[in-house]
Amino acid sequence: MRSLLRVSAIMHKEFLQLSRDRLTFGMIVGIPLIQLLLFGYAINTDVRHLSAAYADEADSHLSRQFIADIGATQVVDLKQRVASAHELDALLDAGDISIGIYIPDDFDRRVLARDRQAAQLLVDGTDPIILGVAQQLTAVPLRFDSQIEPAQQQSLIELRNYYNPERRSAVNIVPGLVGVILTMTMVLFTAVAIVREKERGNLELLINTPVKTVELMLGKIFPYIFIGLIQLVIIFGLGRVFFEVPIRGDYGHILMAALLFIATNLALGLLISTSAKTQFQAMQMTFFFFLPSILLSGFMFPFDGMPPIAQSIAEVLPLTHFNRLIRGVVLRGADLFSMWSDLAALAAFFCIALTLAVARFQKRLD
């Protein structure tokens, strides 16, 4: 009973302070809002309108038809025509174009004979995504009479796009952003929570009261769980409105996964808080944790593409597991408990982080 009263006292105090701290309050709503709109519109792996130039040495009916076909894909913007392959090289070097299309003067003969490649795509391969897009261009059909559909050109393998038939990046980005935004805000809020009291001198009073460490930690965590849920609603709500991201799974399952993930991040923040001496240090540590979370968790790049070492690092980041859970439930309509290993990992992180935070926190000044 007394414990409950003390936990609720700390919760109540945190809520009061939060409601008076406009900057933090702005962050709660502002960060999800801005990041969602920014990333939702900006991040796009389905690239179109790459700048391109072409050198058509054949200048035949067929080659002009071919260039027109490529232009019609909208993958490239054919900005200019140059005289030779050398000029294409120069444009690539200068960074003016990402793709150069070279058509040799015996283009027609090559197409007919089918003994050698008929045309060349010169691609700026420094960005693998552009290289992938250029690959699509090689599928542009080459034939003298475009009216006839040659049967043998049909591919032997059919590709079916599950869950995201329109290939919209936002479908992948928005659920991922939930995890990224929660990681950033939740860890940061609690990371500074105890350090701030230390800096302002409140902690010396607090540790001289009968409040127990666990009560203090729980009292600090609960208010932010509530805030995390507000952010969750904002992101999915806006994701629905602006990006038409479908929610195929069960709302209860989404809530459960989010609650566990929020609590884990808050506990991690508290752990940081017990190690940092100043709020600035706490923030630095948060970002040290935040960056690998973004890059390795599968939010940016597919998990399977990473080398084994990076994968094992990613496995100890809560965001990796949450990304699997939330994408599974939201996009594939999966059952949360079919991904029990990720759930268990999150629960384990929460327990470990909270236990360490409680153990590290001393109700003493030395």
Next chain:
Amino acid sequence: MEEFAITATGLTRRFGSLIAVNEVDLAIPKGQIYGFLGPNGSGKSTTIRMLCGLLRPSEGSASVLGLDTRRESERLKQKIGYMTQKFSLYEDLSVRENLQFVSEIYALKRAERRQRVEHLLEEFNLQKQTKQKAGTLSGGQKQRLALAAATLHRPSILFLDEPTSAVDPQNRRDFWETLFELAQHGTTILVSTHYMDEAARCHRLAILDQGVKVADGSPRELGEGMNSHVVEITAQDPDLARRCLADESDITSITQLGVRLRALLPKRVADPVDIITARLQQAQLTAQVEQVFPDLEDVFVAVTELRRRELAA
């Protein structure tokens, strides 16, 4: 029932190579106001923090209300009140919210919580400020709020770490009135200060100097037990008189108070007044010279001066 609220033996605290508190023994009776007098850095705060269980002693031990401060500090928390040197309540909460928070942290019963908060707001004259944020209060108001918070759960012992350092004289007087009331109701109060007049109000006090307890007792006992004579010289030109007495080897220190000088001479000097009178006559200075009862400042100067000489020797 134990006679002493606080006892300590050989209490020592080191921070690296610095010895902040050096083998301090304490025996503080219940229901008294006990003072720690000493300059900044003399180990007052560190001693109080050790007694609260906030710092672990490097050596020695202390017992507060019969509880060992090292092992039983958690049980102690409910029984002691602590007012930190720096204001440590929440500046972004109102006066009432702060008190309510403290009442809940100490897990008082619902009815008692309400009653105590109302009572303290009235007693500490904070009724007009109940909705004001603590950060915007004046120094005196902050101090009253901090004392109200520290006494809210009716602790048997109150630790006050330089409670009046940011407060004007009128507020200081009122503050001490409150302390005496609390002591009358049986609260033991340990208060640290660097003001002589405050130390003089304590029932008993300890003088700390560089982590060492150099004297303790009631203000009167300290005066009587002092191993120096105090001679007061009222001269027309105190500055001249001071220079004239400067090279007298028997005088350990001279302090000027307006037109008066207070000189300390060791107890072994048989006739302190005569020595000084003779000196002044040699220099043809007219002055009124008389031996007086030492006040706390004399005691303080004498014991700290003595220790410095011992260390130098």
